Amino acid sequence: MLPPIASRFVAGESPATALQRTRELNDRDVGAILNRLGEHYDEPEPAAEDAAAYRRLVGDIADGGLDACISIKPSQLGLDLGESLFRTHLEDVVARAADRGVFVWIDMEDHTTTDATLDAFEDLAREHDGGVGVCVQANLRRTREDVERLAGVPGKVRFVKGAYDEPAEIAYTDGEAIDRSYEELLSYAFEQYEGGIAVGSHDPAMIEHATDLHATHGTPFEIQMLMGVREEAQYDLAADYPVYQYVPYGDRWLSYFYRRLAEKTGNLRFALRAILGR
Numbered sequence: 001m002l003p004p005i006a007s008r009f010v011a012g013e014s015p016a017t018a019l020q021r022t023r024e025l026n027d028r029d030v031g032a033i034l035n036r037l038g039e040h041y042d043e044p045e046p047a048a049e050d051a052a053a054y055r056r057l058v059g060d061i062a063d064g065g066l067d068a069c070i071s072i073k074p075s076q077l078g079l080d081l082g083e084s085l086f087r088t089h090l091e092d093v094v095a096r097a098a099d100r101g102v103f104v105w106i107d108m109e110d111h112t113t114t115d116a117t118l119d120a121f122e123d124l125a126r127e128h129d130g131g132v133g134v135c136v137q138a139n140l141r142r143t144r145e146d147v148e149r150l151a152g153v154p155g156k157v158r159f160v161k162g163a164y165d166e167p168a169e170i171a172y173t174d175g176e177a178i179d180r181s182y183e184e185l186l187s188y189a190f191e192q193y194e195g196g197i198a199v200g201s202h203d204p205a206m207i208e209h210a211t212d213l214h215a216t217h218g219t220p221f222e223i224q225m226l227m228g229v230r231e232e233a234q235y236d237l238a239a240d241y242p243v244y245q246y247v248p249y250g251d252r253w254l255s256y257f258y259r260r261l262a263e264k265t266g267n268l269r270f271a272l273r274a275i276l277g278r
């Protein structure tokens, strides 16, 4: 069972907990991005199980009339086992989601997966005339070209700073360079895209840059943040902009929980206080 300490960042182990979290967010004008935790499978069975779970989940979202979409990691649909397995599962999930009117995000993993992920996104976004989104990472030097390539593709693009440690030959590795890259990518997108922009960041400076660009160009966009991170800001921003919260769930929560603790000393302090009961 999910311990209370992890429930700040993870909705629970079952899909029911994720759907309940979605209803609570919707009551506060925030949408949900549901992610079943799992990645880097080296056997086909868990990839097939996750694909089936996502197909059921899009049915539950549609039946419940919820403001929610799903977000999938390529390696949880079997990308480590081969591109065709990943494609087959992703196409199944996207087809079912399109039938039920539920949007599908594709998360971006490390740089070895970028081409396979973007290619799958582009094919499915064209086939389903949008209805699919993909994440791009500002820390990768290649991303400017990728973002230019995606400008003509239907669907949405989520901009993030990038969560993976990448080699310096292909990536910006210091925080200031990544921030500069992020701002430049947003500037390009708000000028060149007609919509379909998601700002996946907790950084007040990046959010302000996006709202300034929106004021200048009028391009529609949405703000996305993680469950358990700057939640009050999410509720405040939802008064003026579409806001979506990334809500992970499932029994593979441990490594995700550790990642959240490791990335911010404030989160570590929160965990220690919870453990010490203070």
Ligand code: FAD
Binding pocket: 106, 107, 108, 109, 135, 137, 160, 161, 162, 163, 164, 200, 201, 202, 203, 204, 206, 224, 225, 226, 229, 230, 245, 246, 264, 266, 267
């Ligand atoms: P940071 O650079 O971490 O922090 C900048 C500032 O933001 C801080 O100085 C502080 O003011 C504020 N801040 C940040 N965290 C906190 C906190 N915990 N509490 C209070 N203030 C805080 N990465 C991928 O590589 N692939 C993905 O598919 C992907 N999807 C994502 C989806 C969503 C919805 C989000 C929000 C992130 C996703 N990421 C993904 C992670 C992303 O790449 C970053 O690693 C992560 O968001 C941290 O960068 P940041 O822009 O939030 O701000």
